[in-house]
Amino acid sequence: MxxxxxxxxxxxLKTLGHPVRLCIVHGLMHxxxxxxxxxxxxKLPQSxxxxxxxxxxxxGIIKGERRGVEVKYSVVHDDAIKVVKVLLDDEAPFSTRVKEE
Amino acid sequence: MxxxxxxxxxxxLKTLGHPVRLCIVHGLMHxxxxxxxxxxxxKLPQSxxxxxxxxxxxxGIIKGERRGVEVKYSVVHDDAIKVVKVLLDDEAPFSTRVKEE
DNA sequence: TCATAATATGATAGTACAAGGATATAATAG
DNA sequence: CTATTATATCCTTGTACTATCATATTATGA
Known part of the structure; x- marks a missing residue:
């Protein structure tokens, strides 16, 4: 086996299995x-x-790119994206996996 | 939020996020x-x-039915089934595959 | 009844995780 | 250089998870 x-x-799954992290990943996918x-x-402390x-x-689920004083995060793990989509399938408002500006 | x-x-996800449990659920789906x-x-102890x-x-992910001296387990949680299928998408017996890229 | 196979439960010890405060680093403006 | 904002790291405390052993339950057959 x-x-x-x-x-x-x-x-x-374990990594995604925490409400805060799941929420972060879901949010970042949008x-x-x-x-x-x-x-x-x-509304949680920054730390x-x-x-x-x-x-x-x-x-390896997200990556961060520094842009000046900020760090911009986005989801890069295919399996993670698939899992979250299946679970929280509230039709992404848009397929906005972009970085504007 | x-x-x-x-x-x-x-x-x-947390519940499925353990190799033994994931393996059990995947096996039971087949x-x-x-x-x-x-x-x-x-090859782990019975307990x-x-x-x-x-x-x-x-x-509520699986249920067990007693059949004489044995208990037969099967998976009954829809989300769990979806997640495991997406993750371990080896030859889904039917064409219930979720979209890929 | 008793023995036995299948499964469940309790207790314990080691390990890992979570939250939040304090503090440190990074980038930039002035 | 100094101050400020954004983010990361360290540390402590409490809680939860994991594996395993020992023991209990349940169903059945002799």
Whole structure:
């Protein structure tokens, strides 16, 4: 039995299996934004958000690009996107996986 | 922001986010079987399997029907089925595949 | 009844995770 | 250089999860 396949997929699910992180990923799928945006949305201390972002980044689910003083986050993990879409299938308002400006 | 929705979905993901449980659910989706079958497959102590089954049952992901001396388990949670299919999309028996890219 | 196979539960010990405060780094403006 | 804003890291405390052993329950057959 191919255990490592399950381990890898399970780790993804476990990472997404936290309300704050799930919310962050879902939000980022609609529009990439920075920590302050998320923080305002979730009303949690900045350090808590940053920690979750760090976990998501370490697992390759999101990436952050620094733009001047901000860091703009977006979702880059295909499986993660698929899972979240299946679960929270509220038809993306738009397919806005963009970075304007 | 609708937090409870995320909490509920996150709990599902967290529950599936353990290699043994993920493996159990995936296996059960292909054919419902009993504890001994799973145990043999995973080579873990019976009590460990049973505990994971208990967790999956408590969260409404699987159900067990007693058939004589055995208990036959099967997956009953729609979201769980969708998630596992998307993630472990090996030859879905039917064309119930979710879109890919 | 008793023995046995299948499954569940309880207890325990080790490990990992979560939140939030304090503090540190990075970029830029002045 | 200094101040400010944005973000990251460190640390502590409490809580939850995991694996396993030992034991209990349940159903059935002799």
């Amino acid at each position: 191919d255990v490592s396949k399950y381990q890898q997929k399970a780790e993804l 529009n990439a934004c920075n920590v302050s945006g998320i923080q305002e949305c979730l 808590t958000i940053s920690q979750h972002l760090g976990i998501l980044k370490a697992r | 609708d937090v409870s929705k995320y909490q509920q979905k996150a709990e599902l 054919n419902a079987c009993n504890v001994s079958g799973i145990q043999e497959c995973l 460990t399997i049973s505990q994971h089954l208990g967790i999956l049952k408590a969260r």
